[in-house]
Amino acid sequence: MVLCFKGLYRALFLLVMMFLLSGGFLHAQVNISGVINMTTAVTDVILPNCLDCDVGCQDAIQVNDASAFRAGDLALIIQMKGATINTSNTASGGQITDIANAGNYEFFIIDSIDNAGNIIFPVYGLVKQYDAGGQVQVIRIPNYGNNKVNVTGTLTAPT
Numbered sequence: 167m168v169l170c171f172k173g174l175y176r177a178l179f180l181l182v183m184m185f186l187l188s189g190g191f192l193h194a195q196v197n198i199s200g201v202i203n204m205t206t207a208v209t210d211v212i213l214p215n216c217l218d219c220d221v222g223c224q225d226a227i228q229v230n231d232a233s234a235f236r237a238g239d240l241a242l243i244i245q246m247k248g249a250t251i252n253t254s255n256t257a258s259g260g261q262i263t264d265i266a267n268a269g270n271y272e273f274f275i276i277d278s279i280d281n282a283g284n285i286i287f288p289v290y291g292l293v294k295q296y297d298a299g300g301q302v303q304v305i306r307i308p309n310y311g312n313n314k315v316n317v318t319g320t321l322t323a324p325t
Contacts (some may be wrong), residue, residue: 196310199319204234208302209284213292218233224277227286229304231281235286240307243292244271248300270294273307 204222206229216223235241248268252261274288286304296302 196313197318204306211296217308232284239276242305
């Protein structure tokens with residue numbers, strides 16, 4: 167009978183240790199409300215022609231205000247306008263004649279920020295082309311990790 171309890175105690179001890187080491191109850195709670203996605207308008211996108219081995223050569227995204235962004239943040243760059251549409255009063259009116267870069271978007275991780283110049287540097291080069299005149303914006307995507315997220319109020323978009 168004593169041997170039976172020793173095995174039970176050992177199994178219980180192992181279960182408790184696995185729970186504690188797995189962080190079973192160590193996840194924090196994050197309360198969110200209001201504006202959670204920060205956004206800024208893009209004034210210029212600089213895509214230099216870099217060699218693969220040129221570590222000092224980086225794409226640069228100049229924005230109106232880079233203060234809401236940090237190195238390591240996940241962000242989205244998206245161009246909202248830029249297509250050319252046939253405006254004639256004919257059967258072909260309304261057709262898109264040149265999509266240009268309208269609708270281009272991609273996610274990227276921020277490598278560094280030059281706050282004085284409001285320049286965001288992605289970790290890796292951007293894949294698509296962007297025309298700053300086509301209403302391009304950068305949006306910060308929040309990352310709450312493995313934490314439990316509680317919505318404590320209305321979530322809204324930036325004005």
